[in-house]
Amino acid sequence: MTTKRKHSPADPHRVLADLRILYGHQKWTQRRKPLDELIYTVLSQHTSDANTDRTFASLKSRFPAWRTVQNASPEEVAEAIKLGGLSRVKAPRIRAILDAIEADRGDLDLGFLERIPMTEARGWLTALPGVGPKTAACVLLFSFGLPAMPVDTHVHRVSKRLGFIAEKLSADKAHPIIESLVDPNDVYQFHINLIEHGRKVCHARRAACATCILNEICPSSTTNAASPAVSPANRPLTDAPKKRSI
Numbered sequence: 001m002t003t004k005r006k007h008s009p010a011d012p013h014r015v016l017a018d019l020r021i022l023y024g025h026q027k028w029t030q031r032r033k034p035l036d037e038l039i040y041t042v043l044s045q046h047t048s049d050a051n052t053d054r055t056f057a058s059l060k061s062r063f064p065a066w067r068t069v070q071n072a073s074p075e076e077v078a079e080a081i082k083l084g085g086l087s088r089v090k091a092p093r094i095r096a097i098l099d100a101i102e103a104d105r106g107d108l109d110l111g112f113l114e115r116i117p118m119t120e121a122r123g124w125l126t127a128l129p130g131v132g133p134k135t136a137a138c139v140l141l142f143s144f145g146l147p148a149m150p151v152d153t154h155v156h157r158v159s160k161r162l163g164f165i166a167e168k169l170s171a172d173k174a175h176p177i178i179e180s181l182v183d184p185n186d187v188y189q190f191h192i193n194l195i196e197h198g199r200k201v202c203h204a205r206r207a208a209c210a211t212c213i214l215n216e217i218c219p220s221s222t223t224n225a226a227s228p229a230v231s232p233a234n235r236p237l238t239d240a241p242k243k244r245s246i
């Protein structure tokens with residue numbers, strides 16, 4: 001008889017299957033066109049999804065064609081995206097991205113990314129000013145349906161707790177590791193359901209381990225008597241009341 005090691009990382013295929021039961025099968029459909037997705041992801045940095053939606057809508061309403069952003073002053077672009085915060089950083093970054101695309105390609109069409117190997121497409125995107133692995137993965141996954149895994153705060157946290165990655169590994173460096181855990185056809189599914197789980201159950205604080213579908217295989221589960229192989233800083237808190245000092 002084999003005994004499960006309590007500190008082993010969770011089996012990613014089991015996690016994938018369990019989360020699919022819980023949150024359903026996610027069918028890929030294109031979320032936005034590639035350049036829209038790229039600019040949307042730049043706008044999403046350090047702000048909420050709802051705020052990003054409003055900011056993107058404001059930018060598109062002021063500048064319906066991306067070429068017009070290139071002809072606008074940084075102040076005009078910053079004004080159009082001020083809702084999302086950090087507008088004085090993001091406005092010149094958006095402009096620099098558009099200019100770099102045009103300088104390299106002669107136009108603003110990113111359709112070619114689908115026709116080259118994914119590693120090359122990722123390398124091309126991350127060579128753009130201010131574009132990191134997460135932004136590149138968002139474009140590849142959401143616009144082209146390619147098996148790139150964006151590691152946002154939820155995917156990063158849940159992956160650490162499940163033991164998929166080392167605790168101190170940065171989100172940027174975690175991309176290729178988490179991406180390789182499942183079949184390429186399941187990367188989209190895995191991404192969406194890990195986020196869902198991070199939002200609904202495995203919260204940054206007060207993770208609901210007692211009711212979590214993964215608590216028997218998760219090395220960080222607070223329902224496990226043995227202390228998990230995760231440092232206290234990264235371990236979810238329990239809802240046990242704190243002792244009062246008298």
Ligand code: SF4
Nearest residue numbers: 202209212215218221
């Ligand atoms: S909620 Fe608890 S058991 Fe579930 S994945 Fe998060 S840390 Fe693990």
